[in-house]
Amino acid sequence: xxxxxxxxxxxVEIGTILATDHDKSVLIIDLDPQTNATFSLMKLDDWDNxxxxxxxxxxLGMNKGFSSRDEEYDINDAIIENVGGIDGLDxxxxxxxxxxxxxxxxxxxxxxxxxxxxLKKCVKEYDYILIDCPxxxxxxxxxxxxxxxxxxxxxAPEFYAAIGLPLLSNRVTQLKKRLPxxxxxxxxxxxxxxxxxxxxxxxxxxIRTTCNGxxxxxxxxxxxxxxxxxxxxxxxxxxxxxxxxxxxxVQAYKSLTQELLLTLEEV
Numbered sequence: 001x002x003x004x005x006x007x008x009x010x011x012v013e014i015g016t017i018l019a020t021d022h023d024k025s026v027l028i029i030d031l032d033p034q035t036n037a038t039f040s041l042m043k044l045d046d047w048d049n050x051x052x053x054x055x056x057x058x059x060l061g062m063n064k065g066f067s068s069r070d071e072e073y074d075i076n077d078a079i080i081e082n083v084g085g086i087d088g089l090d091x092x093x094x095x096x097x098x099x100x101x102x103x104x105x106x107x108x109x110x111x112x113x114x115x116x117x118x119l120k121k122c123v124k125e126y127d128y129i130l131i132d133c134p135x136x137x138x139x140x141x142x143x144x145x146x147x148x149x150x151x152x153x154x155x156a157p158e159f160y161a162a163i164g165l166p167l168l169s170n171r172v173t174q175l176k177k178r179l180p181x182x183x184x185x186x187x188x189x190x191x192x193x194x195x196x197x198x199x200x201x202x203x204x205x206x207i208r209t210t211c212n213g214x215x216x217x218x219x220x221x222x223x224x225x226x227x228x229x230x231x232x233x234x235x236x237x238x239x240x241x242x243x244x245x246x247x248x249x250v251q252a253y254k255s256l257t258q259e260l261l262l263t264l265e266e267v
Contacts, residue, residue: 002135002160002161002164003135004156005154005155005156005161005192005193006154006156006190006192006193006224007032007132007133007135007154008032008034008036008037008040008132009040009154009192009230009231009240010152010154010190010192010224010253011028011037011130011131011132012028012037012040012041012132012239013230013239013240013241013250013253014130014253014256014257014260015028015089015128015130016086016089016239016241016242017241017253017254017257018088018127018128018257019086019087019088019089020086020087020088020089020241020242021254021257022257022261023088024088024127024128025088025090025124025125025126025127025128026088026089026090026126026127026128026129026130027079027090027091027092027124027126027128027129027130028041028083028089028090028091028092028129028130028131028132029056029091029092029115029129029130029131029132029144030056030091030092030093030094030132031056031094031098031131031132031133031134031140031141031143031144032094032098032132032133032134032140033094033095033096033097033098033099033101033134034094034134035047035093035094035095035096036132036234037091037094037132038091038093038094039234039237040233040234040237040238040239041083041084041086041089041091041237041238041239042080042083042084042091042093042237043237044237047093050080050093051093051095053077054077054078054080054093055078055092055093055094055095055097056078056092056093056094056095056098057094057095057097057098057101058073058077058078059073059075059078059092059114059115059118060098060101060105060114060115060118060140060143061073061105061114062097062098062100062101062104062105073118074121075092075118075119075121075122076121076122076123076124078092078093079091079092079122079124080092080093081124084237084238086239086242090124090126094132098134098140101138101139101140102138102139105139106139111139111143112139112142112143112146112179113143113146113180113181114143115143115144115146115147116143116146116147116181119147129147131144131147131148137171137175142175142179145172145175145176145179145182145184146179146181146182146184148184149183149184149185150184150185150186150187150267151172151184151185151186151187152187152188152190152260153165153168153186153188153189153190153217154189154190154191154192154224155189155190155191155192155207156191156192156193156194157191157194157200157201157203157204157207158200158203159203161203161207162203162206162207162210165189165207165210165211165215165217166210166214166215168186169186169215169217172184172186186217187218187263187264187267188217188218188219188220188263189207189208189211189217189218189219189220190220190222190224190256191204191207191219191220191223191224192223192224193224193225193226194223194224194225194226195225195226196225204223207219218263220256220259220260220263221259222252222255222256222259223252224249224252224253224256225248225249225252227247227248227249229244229247229248229249229250230244230247230249230250232244240253241253241254
């Protein structure tokens with residue numbers, strides 16, 4: 001529920017590594033109106049060609065009666081296969097219109113289940129679907145929670161994370177009671193943007209202790225170091241794992257992905 005902690009980066013890098021290093025079939029759904037995951041994988045000109053007919057805004061049925069957006073929209077039309085030439089990695093791009101999703105769908109019955117119903121129509125089968133969410137629990141993230149098996153929580157080792165994690169855990173518990181069919185669990189916390197400082201080391205250990213104790217939330221052993229190499233990759237509309245494969249940040253994401261796969265085998 002906090003911005004700037006590596007949610008988008010984690011989705012893009014883990015998704016790319018699953019496809020390229022582990023031969024998995026992966027779909028990334030960009031539910032964040034900031035569209036950062038989208039532009040980490042495709043160029044603005046390419047997005048501009050499909051923004052009015054084939055984004056998550058169409059899938060969720062925004063602005064019915066305008067353009068192509070109606071209740072019969074086919075989710076398969078919004079899937080960009082092998083996005084950016086990356087075999088095995090598909091994308092449903094985002095749209096700035098998602099900013100107004102709550103206004104457009106606020107009175108619609110079953111609005112939290114739109115994505116779930118749409119994914120049932122998806123022709124292609126995936127090993128993993130990764131959903132990049134905005135830092136809130138409004139209609140878009142609620143659609144993600146209903147369809148998801150697990151939540152991954154990227155956390156920067158800072159003071160505010162210690163406050164936000166119990167709130168997130170409590171909110172998820174409440175939403176599961178309110179949303180039919182929602183059985184999502186928090187799979188674990190990923191420490192991101194970690195610097196080798198006394199302050200970060202202190203908060204990392206403190207948050208890990210709190211998670212493993214009072215909150216009963218697992219924490220991944222692999223930590224993602226702070227590095228500019230990953231953020232610089234966005235200007236090329238390519239994941240860092242392809243533009244800077246030897247950087248310490250990418251190597252950390254490779255280790256994290258391996259740990260994630262092992263964890264999923266155990267649950």
